[in-house]
Amino acid sequence: MGLAKRIIPCLDVDAGRVVKGVKFLEIRDAGDPVSVARGYDEAGADEITFLDITASSDNRDTILHVVEEVASQVFIPLTVGGGIREVSDVRRLLNAGADKVGINTAAVNRPELVKEATDKVGSQCIVVAVDAKSVSAPGDAPRWEIFTHGGRKATGIDAIEWAVKMAEYGAGELLLTSMDRDGTKIGFDLELTKSITDAVEIPVIASGGVGNLQHLSDGVLKGGADAVLAASIFHFGEYTVAEAKAHMASQGIEVRL
Amino acid sequence: MQRIAIIDYGMGNLQSVSKALEKVAPDDEVLVSSDAAVIQSADRIVCPGQGAAADCMRALHESGLAQSVSDTVHTRPFLGICMGLQVLLSHSDENGGVDCLNVIPGKVERFADPLTDDSGSRLKVPHMGWSEVSQTREHAMWKGISDNTRFYFAHSFYCVPEDSAVITGTTSYGHNIATAMSYGNLFACQFHPEKSAANGLKLLENFTQWSGES
Numbered sequence: 001m002g003l004a005k006r007i008i009p010c011l012d013v014d015a016g017r018v019v020k021g022v023k024f025l026e027i028r029d030a031g032d033p034v035s036v037a038r039g040y041d042e043a044g045a046d047e048i049t050f051l052d053i054t055a056s057s058d059n060r061d062t063i064l065h066v067v068e069e070v071a072s073q074v075f076i077p078l079t080v081g082g083g084i085r086e087v088s089d090v091r092r093l094l095n096a097g098a099d100k101v102g103i104n105t106a107a108v109n110r111p112e113l114v115k116e117a118t119d120k121v122g123s124q125c126i127v128v129a130v131d132a133k134s135v136s137a138p139g140d141a142p143r144w145e146i147f148t149h150g151g152r153k154a155t156g157i158d159a160i161e162w163a164v165k166m167a168e169y170g171a172g173e174l175l176l177t178s179m180d181r182d183g184t185k186i187g188f189d190l191e192l193t194k195s196i197t198d199a200v201e202i203p204v205i206a207s208g209g210v211g212n213l214q215h216l217s218d219g220v221l222k223g224g225a226d227a228v229l230a231a232s233i234f235h236f237g238e239y240t241v242a243e244a245k246a247h248m249a250s251q252g253i254e255v256r257l
Numbered sequence: 258m259q260r261i262a263i264i265d266y267g268m269g270n271l272q273s274v275s276k277a278l279e280k281v282a283p284d285d286e287v288l289v290s291s292d293a294a295v296i297q298s299a300d301r302i303v304c305p306g307q308g309a310a311a312d313c314m315r316a317l318h319e320s321g322l323a324q325s326v327s328d329t330v331h332t333r334p335f336l337g338i339c340m341g342l343q344v345l346l347s348h349s350d351e352n353g354g355v356d357c358l359n360v361i362p363g364k365v366e367r368f369a370d371p372l373t374d375d376s377g378s379r380l381k382v383p384h385m386g387w388s389e390v391s392q393t394r395e396h397a398m399w400k401g402i403s404d405n406t407r408f409y410f411a412h413s414f415y416c417v418p419e420d421s422a423v424i425t426g427t428t429s430y431g432h433n434i435a436t437a438m439s440y441g442n443l444f445a446c447q448f449h450p451e452k453s454a455a456n457g458l459k460l461l462e463n464f465t466q467w468s469g470e471s
Contacts, residue, residue, distance in 0.1 A: 002374060002429065004387040004407060041454060046387055072276035077409055077452050094307075099411070099452060122308045124383050124411040168445040172383050172411070201371065203381045226381055256387040256407045 004256040005220050006046035006227035009234045013050050016062035033066045034199025037074040052082030064096045092118045102238035103147045118170030130172040132159035133179040147169040147246040151179030178208040185211025193223030213247040262299035266316045267290040268308050277451040281462035292344035296325045306340030311352035334469040337445030372431040383413045390426040398463045406456045408448035442469035
């Protein structure tokens, strides 16, 4: 048996609280990151990702306390993204107990940051978030570009070239999100996913658009993803992580049971 | 009550290991320390580590803690994790080549590029995620853990010990690699027990109860 494909629930955290709520299992406080993370650990999640969406700089350090609390009670890998600007931000999150740190806009603004960070903390700790959006006209050869600011701001950077460059700069993993599909629940952009997974040697986490369990399987089988990330289908109790794994396993995908 | 010291040579997050040990051994004293005297006085030693081999070796030498490893590695239960395993070998190919502590004769090599499995499918590097560990021989550290249990890995380099007798667990990734090694009172693993959910915690619990005999 080889490496298991991972299922990763993703949580938005604002000023230390899980936002948009989580309605599953028997979690007493759906806003408490520790309770939610523990619930997902018990449900069989292979990893957890926190996206810190805290806007106010006054509250920026709250994520460090959240990470400390979660890492001291939940013993599966924890990735934290959002608000990373400097290598020192990476270090502080890792020291607080994060296993991996996701870098997004800061990498677009200054790609060397990825090189500096991986030199300091090792590739295995650095995940580069690749937010891509289709820019080709219907009928043309598909092309995607990197967008920032939640998909609103174009950068003109070709997504595949960017993925290759980030891998060369030492990223240990890519978190690929289709900004076209994010929140739509119609499935991953499989063409984008396949193009990126074919282009790089490092693991790729597919994200954006999951609405049912077959979407997760498709991300692996058709998109070539090494891990699949989803939020709402798990948070609102539509499906459990165990159901997702059983579904994937029934299609011949190796999962950790 | 016993004292478990986690060697802090300044490389990476020790919080997870420390908290995981506190969870499985609530009556023990778990200390994260860079003080040679404290480490020397502990009943059990954990050597973790994260980052690049050259940085880890430099940190071990500059802090003087390489000596603490040498002083304790043969005298009491000692657990190496990930880079804390790799630094115990003789030499690592990482960062253009780095001499390591030579506790376990052998070398640390990078996965082949490209790396493929038996069927020719491409494997990603880093090896990141949950892989099975085949228990190649009985050991007190495996107590209560099923053979071929999945543990969490995150690494691009792997250990090749000279004496295959030290190999206690293997994982198939491209080929069979040694992912758990033991020798006398030393046990070391490439995977992260502190990140491997219930089975990882079980391994750590076993460590807190291990007599140190293979």
